[in-house]
Structure formats: C-alpha cells, structure tokens
Amino acid sequence: NAGVTQTPKFRILKIGQSMTLQCAQDMNHNYMYWYRQDPGMGLKLIYYSVGAGITDKGEVPNGYNVSRSTTEDFPLRLELAAPSQTSVYFCASSYGLLGGLITDTQYFGPGTRLTVL
Amino acid sequence: GENVEQHPSTLSVQEGDSAVIKCTYSDSASNYFPWYKQELGKRPQLIIDIRSNVGEKKDQRIAVTLNKTAKHFSLHITETQPEDSAVYFCAANGGKLIFGQGTELSVKP
Numbered sequence: 760n761a762g763v764t765q766t767p768k769f770r771i772l773k774i775g776q777s778m779t780l781q782c783a784q785d786m787n788h789n790y791m792y793w794y795r796q797d798p799g800m801g802l803k804l805i806y807y808s809v810g811a812g813i814t815d816k817g818e819v820p821n822g823y824n825v826s827r828s829t830t831e832d833f834p835l836r837l838e839l840a841a842p843s844q845t846s847v848y849f850c851a852s853s854y855g856l857l858g859g860l861i862t863d864t865q866y867f868g869p870g871t872r873l874t875v876l
Numbered sequence: 877g878e879n880v881e882q883h884p885s886t887l888s889v890q891e892g893d894s895a896v897i898k899c900t901y902s903d904s905a906s907n908y909f910p911w912y913k914q915e916l917g918k919r920p921q922l923i924i925d926i927r928s929n930v931g932e933k934k935d936q937r938i939a940v941t942l943n944k945t946a947k948h949f950s951l952h953i954t955e956t957q958p959e960d961s962a963v964y965f966c967a968a969n970g971g972k973l974i975f976g977q978g979t980e981l982s983v984k985p
Contacts, residue, residue: 800977801965804974868919
C-alpha cells in the first residue's frame with residue numbers, strides 16, 4: 760500500500776492565486792483530515808471528513824474549502840491565497856470513530872510545503 | 877472545545893538519560909491520547925497511544941501515563957539515544973484530535 764499520498768510536494772503561489780492540494784489514501788479509511796503546521800508550531804486542523812460526501816470544519820477553516828466525492832480522495836482548495844497561508848500542509852486518514860470520539864491512529868502524508876509571496 | 881497544553885517546549889538531555897514530556901487537556905470527555913514523533917522535514921508518526929481505560933502503557937523504552945482525574949498525561953523515554961532527537965506532539969480527542977504545541981527533544985551524545 761502507498762498509504763497517504765500528497766501532491767505537490769512544494770508550491771510557490773502569488774497573492775490572490777488559487778490552487779488545490781491533492782490527497783489520496785489506499786487504506787480504505789473512512790476519516791480524512793487536513794492540517795497545517797506553521798514553523799515551530801503544532802498541527803492545526805483545517806477540515807475533516809467522516810466519509811464520502813461529508814465534511815466539517817476544524818480549528819482554522821477560513822480561506823479553505825474541501826470536498827470528498829470518493830473514499831480515497833480529499834482535496835483541499837485554497838482560494839485567493841494570502842501570505843498567512845504559508846505553511847506545511849499535512850493530510851491524514853484513519854479508520855474512524857468509536858463511541859462518537861476519534862480514537863484511531865491517524866496516518867499522515869508526506870506534506871506539501873506552500874509559500875505565498 | 878478541547879485545549880491541549882504541552883511542556884516543555886524544548887528539552888535537552890544527555891544520551892542515556894531519561895526524558896519526560898507532559899501534557900494537560902481540558903475536555904473531560906477525551907478518551908484517546910496519542911503521541912507523535914516528527915523528525916525534521918518528515919511527517920508526524922505515531923509512537924504510542926493510550927486510551928482512558930488504562931493508566932499506563934509501555935513499549936520498549938517508551939511509556940505513557942494518564943491521570944484522568946488531573947487531566948494530564950506524560951511521555952517517558954528511557955535510555956535516550958541520539959536518534960530520539962525530534963519534535964514530539966501529544967494530542968487529545970475532545971471531539972476532534974487536538975494537538976499540543978510540541979516539544980523539541982535534543983539528545984546529546
């Protein structure tokens with residue numbers, strides 16, 4: 760299995776441009792997540808999805824959009840890029856919930872390093 | 877929502893010493909507490925986790941303890957080695973998995 764894959768690995772955007780970060784997993788996980796990690800900081804949840812067609816906001820959703828049309832794919836869309844969105848973006852997946860709370864191991868992709876100038 | 881505080885932010889130890897990283901959480905409903913290790917430029921990877929029905933879990937040189945009453949949990953690394961040098965993150969699942977700010981561990985040979 761490839762696990763969780765992300766493309767591209769690196770990207771430089773100009774202010775106001777848009778782009779889509781791709782994420783795919785081949786582990787048949789129900790749950791998928793997008794995090795951002797600013798330099799020297801922890802992981803902040805942007806959006807997550809509990810299954811195809813279902814998405815929800817995390818801690819820092821402003822400026823981003825997601826969709827989940829299949830179990831395998833969970834793209835993250837940046838509209839009108841701003842310097843504050845310069846960060847490393849990690850996608851992750853897990854099997855799902857137990858008893859209404861997230862309990863399963865999250866597997867992370869290799870990350871996308873985004874710079875907005 | 878859940879809030880996770882992690883201390884210390886940096887930790888330097890001599891090879892062979894023990895290292896302890898502590899986290900506190902706010903949501904008493906949280907019942908899953910994983911620890912991730914992130915090497916420079918790499919993705920976070922799970923090293924150990926604990927669920928609320930146990931107070932301690934060990935895996936070779938790594939152990940995690942949980943005190944639900946006090947709402948804190950700790951990572952213990954014994955006999956540290958230079959390859960343990962990395963950033964360590966704790967997390968708690970108050971509805972969504974919330975991460976601590978990270979601890980940069982440096983193990984000096």
